[in-house]
Structure formats: C-alpha cells, structure tokens
Amino acid sequence: MDAALETAQQTIASSPTPAAEFDALSPGQRRQVFFLLPESLRESLLADMDDEQLQRFVRRLDPDEVADVLGLVADERRATALERLDANRREKAEFLLDFGPESAAGLMRLNYVTVGVDRDLATVADRVQKYEAKTGEVPTILVTEGDELLGQLPGQVLGMSDGDAVDLRDHVTSIPTVAYDTDDAEVATVFRENPESSIAVLDDDKSIMGIIYAEDLLRVINEQAGETLYEFTGVREEESILDGPFSKVRYRYKWLIINLGTAFLAAGMVGFFEDTIAAFTLLAVYMPVVAGMGGNAGTQSMAVTVRGLALEQISLSTGSRAIRNEIIAGAANGFITGVLVAVIASVFNKSPLLGLVLGVSMVLNLVIAGFFGTLIPLVLERVGKDPATSATIFITTATDVLGFFIFLGLAQSVL
Amino acid sequence: MDAALETAQQTIASSPTPAAEFDALSPGQRRQVFFLLPESLRESLLADMDDEQLQRFVRRLDPDEVADVLGLVADERRATALERLDANRREKAEFLLDFGPESAAGLMRLNYVTVGVDRDLATVADRVQKYEAKTGEVPTILVTEGDELLGQLPGQVLGMSDGDAVDLRDHVTSIPTVAYDTDDAEVATVFRENPESSIAVLDDDKSIMGIIYAEDLLRVINEQAGETLYEFTGVREEESILDGPFSKVRYRYKWLIINLGTAFLAAGMVGFFEDTIAAFTLLAVYMPVVAGMGGNAGTQSMAVTVRGLALEQISLSTGSRAIRNEIIAGAANGFITGVLVAVIASVFNKSPLLGLVLGVSMVLNLVIAGFFGTLIPLVLERVGKDPATSATIFITTATDVLGFFIFLGLAQSVL
Known part of the structure; x- marks a missing residue:
C-alpha cells in the first residue's frame, strides 16, 4: 500500500x-x-x-x-x-x-438507463448521450422487454456500423438480480455463483432500482477482512487497531465475562476432583496439556466447518458424513499426540500408568473435540445464530469440562 | 445459495x-x-x-x-x-x-484491444467488431499514447453521433496498473484503494499483458473466505469440510504436535510449583481460569492487530500507540474480570487472600496478553512471517507460562 x-x-x-x-x-x-x-x-x-x-x-x-x-x-x-x-x-x-448500508439497495448505484429490446441502436446511443450530458457519468445500459429485465448491453455494441439492422436481443448478456433488501453477504454469494460484472437490484414489484458492480462489493468484502477472526475472538465488528483504549474495553469486556463463566464451569469440574489432585499433584501439571490440546483440535474442526458453511458446502441435514470424518480424524490425531504424551509422562515421571491415563484421555478428548467442533456450528447455523461467534464458547466448554472429567475421572479410578 | x-x-x-x-x-x-x-x-x-x-x-x-x-x-x-x-x-x-495462478498474470483475461489516443471512433469501432467476430467476446478498449497506457474507454462512447470530432482523450478513464508477477493479495489491495472496475497487467517492459476485472478477484476473495481462521487454528489452506479423514489428519497433526510442545512449557511451569499446589490444592482449581482468560484476551488483541495489518493501518514502526492502548485496555478488562473472580473466590472459598491473588494475577495476565497480543503479530509481519498463523503459538505460550508463573508465584509468596 x-x-x-x-x-x-x-x-x-x-x-x-x-x-x-x-x-x-x-x-x-x-x-x-x-x-x-x-x-x-x-x-x-x-x-x-x-x-x-x-x-x-x-x-x-x-x-x-x-x-x-x-x-x-x-x-x-x-x-x-x-x-x-x-x-x-x-x-x-x-x-x-x-x-440500510448493508443491504443490496445500500450497495447499489443509479447510473443506468433502460431501453426496450425493440429499440434501434440510434435510440440507445441518444439515451446514453443525454444521460452523460446531464450527469457527467457514463451509464450502464439495461435492456427490458415489457416489465421484464433481459440483461445488460455492452456499450461497445453501440459502435456497430450497420446500426439499424442490429437486434438488441442478440447482444444482451443476462445479469442476475436481487431484491433491494437482500443483505450484502447474500449479494456476495450471488456474485460467487455468477461471475458476471454486475447485478440488478429489483423493487418488490420487480422494477429496476439500481445496479451493483463487483467493485462495490470488493470494498465491502475488504472491510470484512479478518472479520471471522473477530467473531471467533468475540471482538465487536466495529473495532479497529486505531481505536483508543476505552472503545477497546467497551468492545470486549462482555465476551471476557462470558468466557469467565465457562472458565468457572471447567474450574468446577476440577474442584470435583480436588481430593484426587491433593493425593497426586502431578495431575495438576498435566491438566493444561489435556485441556489445551482438546481446545486446539476443537477449533480446528470448527474453522473447517465454519468455512464449509460460508461456502455453502454443508448444512446440518447433510452433515453426518462430515461429523463422522471429524471423529475419525480426532481419534487418529488423538492417538498420535496421545502416544507422544504417554511416552513423555512414562519416561519423565516414571509412571506408565499416568502415561496410559494421559494417552487415553487425549484420544477421547480429541474425539469429543471433533464431534462438538463440527456439530455445534452446524446447529447454530440451523437455528439462525452466527456459527463463528458463538461456537467457540460451547466447544471449549465441552473440551475443557469433558476433558477434565475424563482425565481426572480416569486418574481417580486407576491411580 | x-x-x-x-x-x-x-x-x-x-x-x-x-x-x-x-x-x-x-x-x-x-x-x-x-x-x-x-x-x-x-x-x-x-x-x-x-x-x-x-x-x-x-x-x-x-x-x-x-x-x-x-x-x-x-x-x-x-x-x-x-x-x-x-x-x-x-x-x-x-x-x-x-x-502462477496466484499472481496478477494468473488472474488476468486477454479480452482487450488497444488503440492509440489519436484514432477516431470509427477505427475503434472497427477494431472492436473484428475482435468480436473472431472470438465471440466483447473486448475492453484500452487507449495508449506511444508506449504509455492512458486508460480505458467506456464502450458507450462508441455511440456518440459526431464520431469524427470526438477526442478519445476526453473520454478515457484512467485505470491502475500492476506488474504481472504481483501476488493476488496485493492486487486486492490495489482494488481497495482504487475502486475502479479493472486493472491493467503490465510486462517488465511496461507493455500491456492483460486485464483484471473486479469480478475475477471476487472469486479469489471468496475462496479465501474463512482463511484467517484457518491460519489461526493451524489448518492447511487446502482443507475443506468435504475432505476425508485421512487428509484431515495429514493437514492438522503437525500443528497439534507444535501445540503439544507449548503445552509442555506451561506444564513445566506448573511443575515448578508442585509443592505449592500440594499444600493448597484449590490453586489447581483456579488455574484454568487465569490461563483461559489470558489466552482469550491475547487472541482478541491479536485479531485486531492482524486485521489492522491486513488493512495496512499499522506496522511495527508505527505500532507503539496501539501497543500502549492494548496494555491500558488489558489492565482495565483485567480489573473488571479480576474483581469478579476475586469476589467469587472470597465468598465461595472463604479466602479473601486467594481472591486477592486471583484478582492481581488477572490484571497482570491481561496486561501481558495485550502486550504480546499486539507486539508479536507486528514483529512477525516485519520479519516476513504470516502473523495470523504463527502468532497464536507465541501468544498463548506467553499467557500460559507467564500467567501460571504470576498466579502460582504470587500464591507461593502470600498463602
């Protein structure tokens, strides 16, 4: 830049x-x-x-x-x-x-002229010139038949020499349409499926209200750069690195308090096993390993699911294959990291039994991570919540609380 | 969809x-x-x-x-x-x-004709028609003066009636240019700063090689949907929700092993205070609270910094004000959540001293989170690493290891 x-x-x-x-x-x-x-x-x-x-x-x-x-x-x-x-x-x-600025109507421009498909090129050219003379802007040419929008006429067609013989119908390129109250994320989806240069915005009665160009959307999409990471970490969309400290506190403290609540759930589960920890303090040392790995694996599954939802490659009703795959992958990754942890604990703390407990806990917690990491975003999307924002809370609560339960519970019954 | x-x-x-x-x-x-x-x-x-x-x-x-x-x-x-x-x-x-598919040349199309600025409209129209007859596509019209690209001519200009008297110079709209080997993220930045409909791609000798439309970039940007969250969670860019379990394992296990290493650093710090925990098991119960809150606050600072870097609003050399603001915000959020935790611990565990230790640890750990959460992405960007991918590892290591050190160290000296 x-x-x-x-x-x-x-x-x-x-x-x-x-x-x-x-x-x-x-x-x-x-x-x-x-x-x-x-x-x-x-x-x-x-x-x-x-x-x-x-x-x-x-x-x-x-x-x-x-x-x-x-x-x-x-x-x-x-x-x-x-x-x-x-x-x-x-x-x-x-x-x-x-x-609203985040609707199709908020994105659209008004620099277009409409012409009936039966007009000749001279009429079209005349309308374009009048528009240009009045506004100083070159308009997009939209072609209609009766009340229906047929599409866009590339301006270059106006240069055809045998003007009178040209049938506009032969040169119109069809363009997709959206209702004026479509939100900008949906408009972006329409562009993704129809890589054309423009979209027409229609009123309730299907009349043309304006036109959106791909470049209007680029600005929006660029403003959304990093937004998923914002949602994921609970930062309000409006916050910028250029803001002062008081806005920053205002934008974030609520999320931190919500997380405090979930941290207390995890703490409560640990509290349940206080006697076991008192008898075997080494468990406290390995607690961060089990919980941390579950959280990491769960957010990985979530990231992949959230992207799949954004690209509309998956939904709750078609998600069973994806959930199964994530569980299998979780078990395999749990096995890889579980063996590592088990070996380290066995050698370093000379306790193969602790190693076994750690290894098994790792496999189970990464299966839990894969299951909830995939299911929760799918459910949230289905009930109309933003999967990127709310999913983390539920997923890390699941991996923390259930992870501690498995690890400390196994330890209690074995050690 | x-x-x-x-x-x-x-x-x-x-x-x-x-x-x-x-x-x-x-x-x-x-x-x-x-x-x-x-x-x-x-x-x-x-x-x-x-x-x-x-x-x-x-x-x-x-x-x-x-x-x-x-x-x-x-x-x-x-x-x-x-x-x-x-x-x-x-x-x-x-x-x-x-x-390369991720370069300007990989994005560009070739449907353009070039005309000298001194040509009359009839010549331009003729060239457009010949191109169309040959390829079936309507070309974009680029206007040059000598070896220099002046810009684009809206096709609508071809419809002007007094064709011979038109000076192309009066109707050219300037368009930005990029070198053919510019990467696609940089091309997106050029579009963001110049909301025009197209960018010309130039060869080393400044000759025109092709043209990129905003809609070509939309496809790229849409493919990148959720990519930051991928980088953040260490999932490989190629992975999709539609992949099978074996690809998933391959795409993720390395990141999990790296995280295992950092989890062991945190575990090592806890191990250092094993005797303190043995004497006062309640500390193990509150460990997840201190570490979790530090991690959350750190990733919030990181998300804001990474977005600021993506939008090029900040760099290491101009970052001192942002770091100061994040530290102040961290202290304030630490105070808010610290008071909550302190009150709960004082009331619930009837230990005001534990409450005080927790409250102070919270403030200090959120200051650490703000400092490292901002500094680390800025440094990584400066040394040419991707700030979103690598920053989490360093930030959560800092908040875990230093958070445990502060919390357990304070507890050791006070309780």
Whole structure:
C-alpha cells in the first residue's frame, strides 16, 4: 500500500483535531483515506468537521458515496448538506439514504438507463448521450422487454456500423438480480455463483432500482477482512487497531465475562476432583496439556466447518458424513499426540500408568473435540445464530469440562 | 445459495466416481460447481475424468478458465487437451498457463484491444467488431499514447453521433496498473484503494499483458473466505469440510504436535510449583481460569492487530500507540474480570487472600496478553512471517507460562 495513505490514517486516528489533518490531504487522497478508515473513525472525523469542510468533501463524491458519508451524520447536518448539493446528486443521495448500508439497495448505484429490446441502436446511443450530458457519468445500459429485465448491453455494441439492422436481443448478456433488501453477504454469494460484472437490484414489484458492480462489493468484502477472526475472538465488528483504549474495553469486556463463566464451569469440574489432585499433584501439571490440546483440535474442526458453511458446502441435514470424518480424524490425531504424551509422562515421571491415563484421555478428548467442533456450528447455523461467534464458547466448554472429567475421572479410578 | 449446487458439491465429494456425478449436471451447472469446489476435489475430479469428458468440459470455458482447469492436470493430458481446442482458446490458455495462478498474470483475461489516443471512433469501432467476430467476446478498449497506457474507454462512447470530432482523450478513464508477477493479495489491495472496475497487467517492459476485472478477484476473495481462521487454528489452506479423514489428519497433526510442545512449557511451569499446589490444592482449581482468560484476551488483541495489518493501518514502526492502548485496555478488562473472580473466590472459598491473588494475577495476565497480543503479530509481519498463523503459538505460550508463573508465584509468596 501507499505509505502515505497508511500514515494519513494513523495521523487522523491519533489526532485530537482529525478534520484539520484530513483537510491537509489532496482531494483525491481524502476520498481514498475516508473509505479506508474504520467506521468509528469516520464518525468522529465527520463530527469534527464544520459544515463548510463537509460540503467541500461530499461535493466531489458519487451519489452512492455521498449517501455513505451522510448516513453517518446527524439528521439536521444531513439536511443542510443535501440542500447545498446539485439537484442530480441530491435526489440520488436522498433516495439511497432510505436504505440500510448493508443491504443490496445500500450497495447499489443509479447510473443506468433502460431501453426496450425493440429499440434501434440510434435510440440507445441518444439515451446514453443525454444521460452523460446531464450527469457527467457514463451509464450502464439495461435492456427490458415489457416489465421484464433481459440483461445488460455492452456499450461497445453501440459502435456497430450497420446500426439499424442490429437486434438488441442478440447482444444482451443476462445479469442476475436481487431484491433491494437482500443483505450484502447474500449479494456476495450471488456474485460467487455468477461471475458476471454486475447485478440488478429489483423493487418488490420487480422494477429496476439500481445496479451493483463487483467493485462495490470488493470494498465491502475488504472491510470484512479478518472479520471471522473477530467473531471467533468475540471482538465487536466495529473495532479497529486505531481505536483508543476505552472503545477497546467497551468492545470486549462482555465476551471476557462470558468466557469467565465457562472458565468457572471447567474450574468446577476440577474442584470435583480436588481430593484426587491433593493425593497426586502431578495431575495438576498435566491438566493444561489435556485441556489445551482438546481446545486446539476443537477449533480446528470448527474453522473447517465454519468455512464449509460460508461456502455453502454443508448444512446440518447433510452433515453426518462430515461429523463422522471429524471423529475419525480426532481419534487418529488423538492417538498420535496421545502416544507422544504417554511416552513423555512414562519416561519423565516414571509412571506408565499416568502415561496410559494421559494417552487415553487425549484420544477421547480429541474425539469429543471433533464431534462438538463440527456439530455445534452446524446447529447454530440451523437455528439462525452466527456459527463463528458463538461456537467457540460451547466447544471449549465441552473440551475443557469433558476433558477434565475424563482425565481426572480416569486418574481417580486407576491411580 | 441454490440448493442444487450444494447437493452437487457434496455428491461429488462423497462419490467414488465423481466424474460420473459431474457428467450428470447440465453444462452450465458443471462450470458453476467446478469453480465452487475446493482445490483438492477439483484435482480428484479431473483425475477421474477421461480425456473425452475433460474435452467436453473445457471447450465451453473462457481461456482464463481453461488455464485454471488445465493447470491442475498432468503435463501429457494438458498437451492433448490443448491440441484439441480451437486456435484462439489454445493460444490464450497456453500463454496464461505460464504464470502462477496466484499472481496478477494468473488472474488476468486477454479480452482487450488497444488503440492509440489519436484514432477516431470509427477505427475503434472497427477494431472492436473484428475482435468480436473472431472470438465471440466483447473486448475492453484500452487507449495508449506511444508506449504509455492512458486508460480505458467506456464502450458507450462508441455511440456518440459526431464520431469524427470526438477526442478519445476526453473520454478515457484512467485505470491502475500492476506488474504481472504481483501476488493476488496485493492486487486486492490495489482494488481497495482504487475502486475502479479493472486493472491493467503490465510486462517488465511496461507493455500491456492483460486485464483484471473486479469480478475475477471476487472469486479469489471468496475462496479465501474463512482463511484467517484457518491460519489461526493451524489448518492447511487446502482443507475443506468435504475432505476425508485421512487428509484431515495429514493437514492438522503437525500443528497439534507444535501445540503439544507449548503445552509442555506451561506444564513445566506448573511443575515448578508442585509443592505449592500440594499444600493448597484449590490453586489447581483456579488455574484454568487465569490461563483461559489470558489466552482469550491475547487472541482478541491479536485479531485486531492482524486485521489492522491486513488493512495496512499499522506496522511495527508505527505500532507503539496501539501497543500502549492494548496494555491500558488489558489492565482495565483485567480489573473488571479480576474483581469478579476475586469476589467469587472470597465468598465461595472463604479466602479473601486467594481472591486477592486471583484478582492481581488477572490484571497482570491481561496486561501481558495485550502486550504480546499486539507486539508479536507486528514483529512477525516485519520479519516476513504470516502473523495470523504463527502468532497464536507465541501468544498463548506467553499467557500460559507467564500467567501460571504470576498466579502460582504470587500464591507461593502470600498463602
């Protein structure tokens, strides 16, 4: 990346007067930097700008970008800013502001013209030129037949010499459509299955509302970079490395308290075996090994399952083969690591019996890890919860609590 | 997603004769399903096809897709398959096969024409039509001046009525360029900073080699869905939920063995305090709480740092403010959870001193978590390692080993 952009973001993040730092950038950089900033910083930057600065910034943006910016400011400022825009930008931005930013309508642009399939090329060219003259933008050409959208006409077709003889039908490329309230993750799925350059957004009555280009989605997807890891570790989506310590505490403390609850469940299970540990303290030494390995193996199974869900390669109803495979893999990996641990404990602590208990516990805990690591995300997805966020809690609780139960319980009955 | 596509993928994954299942699909579905499959399954599917089937499949694909498919088969089969293609597809696919699939050249398409900026619209239209007649594809129009690429000409411009008077210079939109060996992650960054619809790929001598559209990158980015979580949990990139148990073991056992090593470090630290635990078994009960919370807080800091690195908002040299913020946040979150733990231990175990030890350990371990959780990914990135993969090992080792040291050490000196 351009080092200047990185520096600019950090300067704005750490400055008490971000608007002044922002103003020092060139107009082109302002646009780039703004949309690279995390949302919390966009908001504080806009709050720090005076109306004049805000105006200077938005008047150079595309209508969909204007809507993204003004969606973050208070109602009154938004109204003032819209009033001062030219009519074309104002109307479009006002229309787009009605929709949630994470819906298809929030992603779409309005730079298209529609033509009936029976029109000749001269009419199409005329409509394109009028649009361009009015807005300064080159529109996408959508072709309809009656009320139905047939697809997109590549602009290059306008250059065909025998203009009158051209049947638009022969040159239309079909494009997929989505309803305006489709969420952006679903829009991404449509693009993945139909690697076309654009998607049309339709209203409830199937009329065309706008168009989404692959590049509009790239911005969204890039903003989601690392989001799964965020969900996995319980960090709120909005948090950025550029945030201050108080936001960080606010974004995370709840998750830590939930985890504290699950840690107490594990502690409770250990407490159940306090007498056994008192008699054989070495068990406390090996506790972190059994629990840690179960947790690691469980999150591996979970990672693979969550990705399979994201790519829609699996669901709860088709998941039995995957669960079986994970259990077999867990048993095999448990055997590999269990033998290692057993040998080390036997040699190092001169207790083959402890080695045996450790080895068996390892196999059983990694089977548990494979089972819950696969099943829990599948169940969560089925009941409409985010599998990446909530699954870890349940999986590590299962591997900790059941892992300690197996290890300490086996030890109690054998040693 | 289309349920039929999900089912088709799973049928192919679990069938002993995937090629027969694949052949049962319609030609359009074959193309969709193939590119949705994980790479390991693409390879086994292609290996199961006979030459005839392979031919039927590739002859309907675009040249860049042909290259993606034939890049996965043995040299001899590839040569046979190429020979049987039409000349246009063969030449292009052969050219594209020379480049790594994860480079700019591996992503690019070849459907463009170049025109000098001094040409008139009629010449441009003529070139477009000749290209279309020859290949059946509508080309992108790139405009050059001498050896320099000026940008892209929207096809719609060809519809302007006063063709001869049009100066191409007035209608060119500039597009970013990348070198042919740029890796795909870097190409994604260029798109993020320049939300245009395409990027030109240049050779060493700055001549145009091809063009990348945002939608080409969407496919790559979608394939990377959940990859960070993979790296984080030590699962190999190739693994899919559709794989069998033996691949799963092969993909994961090494990471589990590495983790076993770090678990033994933690166990060693506990072993150091065996006498203290023997005297006061309750410490073993609270060990999972201290270690677990440190691990959770550390991975939270790490997730935020890794995302900041991916979005290029931070680097080691600019990281001191972020590290300070994470330490402050760690202390605050440690205080919140530490007070909770201290109260519970004081009330439940009637030992305010144990509560105090736990509370202080919690604050210190979450400060350690914030410090290492931020510093380690920054250092790994600087020395050229993947921060998401390797960081966890170091961070949980730090929070486990130092967490046990603080907790058991404090307990030894106080209780």
